[in-house]
Amino acid sequence: MKTICMLTQSWYDFDARVRRKAEALISAGYSVDVLSLTGRDGKKTYTLNGVNVYTLSLGKKRGSLVRYAFEYATFFVWSLLRLSLMMWRNRYVVIDVNTLPDFLIFAALPARWMGAKLILDMHEITPEFYMSKYGLAADSWSIGMIRYLEKASFNCADYVITISEPIRDLLIARGLRPSKTIVVMNAADEARFRSSMSPAVGERSTDAFVMMYHGTLIRLYGLDIAVEAFSLAQGEMPGAELWILGLGSEEAPLANLVRERGLTAKVKLVGAVPAGEIPNWLKLAEKVRRRDFADTSRCVS
Structure with missing residues (x-):
């Protein structure tokens, strides 16, 4: 049985988009592992509708940019180490990385070197997200860095999923190759x-x-x-x-x-x-x- 691993810095139980993908893959005959944040029930490892979930107790106490950076860095390092170890045992064929953050894709690089394909599912347009949330100017150094990481991230992926045609067009204008991206909109099950x-x-x-x-x-x-x-x-x-x-x-x-x-x-x-x-x-x-x-x-x- 082919095995797929999904990364999401969210509570898996409450992330409808990630859950729909994972459960669809289970229905199609794949085995699915998910690396995510520990939910409010505190479970470290559990199985939900056939999906194996492994979690990190980090919480979501975001507010300042410093706190965001800490949470992103911590989850990135944990995902990098955990996925690299799991890859040796499970030999995943695909790693599905869900943003934010965009640069979480780089935690899957060792898995790519061992043969896995990388998919980046971009749930948000990160520069605009932070411009709106913190009132940052479009020409600020921080937004410039976020745009650089965004481009490096989608260039690293083998395939890119976006949530709408306007966002796909925007990312193409920023350098995303049209041939490796598709739109999968959020829709009710x-x-x-x-x-x-x-x-x-x-x-x-x-x-x-x-x-x-x-x-x-x-x-x-x-x-x-x-x-x-x-x-x-x-x-x-x-x-x-x-x-x-x-x-x-x-x-x-x-x-x-x-x-x-x-x-x-x-x-x-x-x-x-x-x-x-x-x-x-x-x-x-x-x-x-x-x-x-x-x-x-x-x-x-």
């Missing part, structure tokens, strides 16, 4: 909705009109604007509620904004929800707002 027969979770008032967001909580996605807009609309929609599912660096700022606007009874910050439970939450909402990866106009300079 319809099988989860068909098989979701358990009662809906959560509570809601009888007459509430629920609007819901599920995804990462970062400034780039404009959730502060959604809260402000919801505050303005209260007069016209007194029975409405806004539920925000997910974790991220904007969790505390959003909570503060909700309190400042007096919306604690109307805006609910639910926290992390496993991908398998999302269909049950959606049953409660009449309107759903999801991240639109195809619309990159707000984050591409």
Whole structure:
């Protein structure tokens, strides 16, 4: 049986994109190992739906660039050493590296020297991500370094996956060879909705009109604007509620904004929800707002 290894500096259980790929590979007859961060349950090693998961207890306490750098460097070194040792035993045919960070691809270089192909799945456009998050200028030395690492990373990969055509076009303009890249958009797993027969979770008032967001909580996605807009609309929609599912660096700022606007009874910050439970939450909402990866106009300079 051919074996594939996936790297992701995230909690595997909550990373819907990585999980869908891994479980699709299992269904296709491959053996799959994943290197990721230890989840909230603290499990170091476990198997989920046939996927073998190996984790590092690092946490996600990101805030400053220094903290980002520390977490990225620590996970990189651990992945480099762990993957190199596992490669001797398992002889992976493919290493699937999921960003961020882009340079995590270099942790798979020893595996390439031993015969594995490298795939880089670019979940974000890194320079624009940091420009938005920290207000960095496009011509700053730090963004210049990030752009250099981005290009070096996709040049290192045998194949590159992007999440939308606009991002693919942007990376091609930055030097990515068109012949080695494809687009695989984020999409819901319809099988989860068909098989979701358990009662809906959560509570809601009888007459509430629920609007819901599920995804990462970062400034780039404009959730502060959604809260402000919801505050303005209260007069016209007194029975409405806004539920925000997910974790991220904007969790505390959003909570503060909700309190400042007096919306604690109307805006609910639910926290992390496993991908398998999302269909049950959606049953409660009449309107759903999801991240639109195809619309990159707000984050591409």
